[in-house]
Amino acid sequence: MSLALVPGSFDPVTNGHLDIIRRTSSLFERVCVVVATNSRKAPLFTVEERLDMLSEVCAPYANVTVDVCEGLLVHFAARCGAQVIVKGLRFVSDFENELQMARLNLTQNSAVETVFLPTGVEFSALSSSIVKEIARLGGAVEGLVPDSVQRHLRKKYAQP
Ligand code: PNS
Numbered sequence: 001m002s003l004a005l006v007p008g009s010f011d012p013v014t015n016g017h018l019d020i021i022r023r024t025s026s027l028f029e030r031v032c033v034v035v036a037t038n039s040r041k042a043p044l045f046t047v048e049e050r051l052d053m054l055s056e057v058c059a060p061y062a063n064v065t066v067d068v069c070e071g072l073l074v075h076f077a078a079r080c081g082a083q084v085i086v087k088g089l090r091f092v093s094d095f096e097n098e099l100q101m102a103r104l105n106l107t108q109n110s111a112v113e114t115v116f117l118p119t120g121v122e123f124s125a126l127s128s129s130i131v132k133e134i135a136r137l138g139g140a141v142e143g144l145v146p147d148s149v150q151r152h153l154r155k156k157y158a159q160p
Contacts, residue, residue: 001029001030002028002029002030002083002084003028003029003030003031003032003080003081003082003083003084004024004028004030004032004083004084004085004086004115005031005032005033005034005073005076005077005080005082005084005085005086006020006021006024006031006033006034006085006086007033007034007035007036007069007087008034008035008036009035009036009037009038009041009043009050009128010033010035010050010053010054010128011041011043011044011045011050011128011132012044012045012049012050012053012128012132012145012149012152012153013050013053013054013128013145013146013149014123014126014128014131014144014145014149015123015126015143015144015145015146016088016090016119016120016123016126016127017088017128018057018146019088019119019120019123020086020088020117020119021058021061021064022061023117024086024117025061025064028063028084029063030064030065031061031063031064031065031086032064032065032066032067032080032082033054033058033064033065033066033067034066034067034068034069034073034076035050035051035054035066035067035068035069036068036069036073037068037069037070044132045152045156047068051068053146053148053149053152056146056148057146057148067080072108073085073105074105074108074109074112075108077109077112078109078111082112083111083113084112084113084114084115085105085112085113085114085115086114086115086116086117087102087114087115087116087117088116088117088118088119089116089117089118089119090119090123090124090125090127091124098114101114102114126144130144131144131145131153132153135153135156135157136157138157141153
């Protein structure tokens with residue numbers, strides 16, 4: 001049974017991420033959305049908060065589960081029997097980074113393939129970092145993140 005991983009920091013999950021998760025869920029029998037720890041980023045939300053937000057927004061997709069990965073993603077993939085890692089691409093610069101990551105992942109586990117999906121045009125300028133900046137400065141994040149995530153952002157930044 002095919003299993004694909006959709007990894008990311010998801011700090012927090014955006015509508016762009018959700019679009020990739022939804023499209024991946026229609027391509028593979030099972031999908032695991034993996035909260036990965038990125039040592040180059042200081043997260044706003046704890047891993048538990050990110051898992052809770054993801055579990056809520058992924059609930060409509062019956063073949064999607066969420067999990068957390070510590071250590072290398074390809075080792076996680078081997079442990080859970082995933083054959084594919086799916087990454088969304090917004091810009092050429094995303095591709096450059098992700099191509100390097102995909103090649104390095106192949107050196108660690110050649111049985112796990114990386115597949116790229118282009119993000120929808122409407123999400124091409126969207127990132128978790130941009131969303132956090134807008135929310136922190138009191139801007140509107142409607143349409144950028146799911147409603148439940150909007151509530152979490154307001155709470156984090158102590159807004160009514
Ligand atoms: O861009 P993001 O959302 O911060 O993605 C983070 C992550 C970890 C998915 C990305 O950097 C990646 O694919 N890393 C692969 C290297 C690895 O295995 N890191 C540990 C993750 S458990």
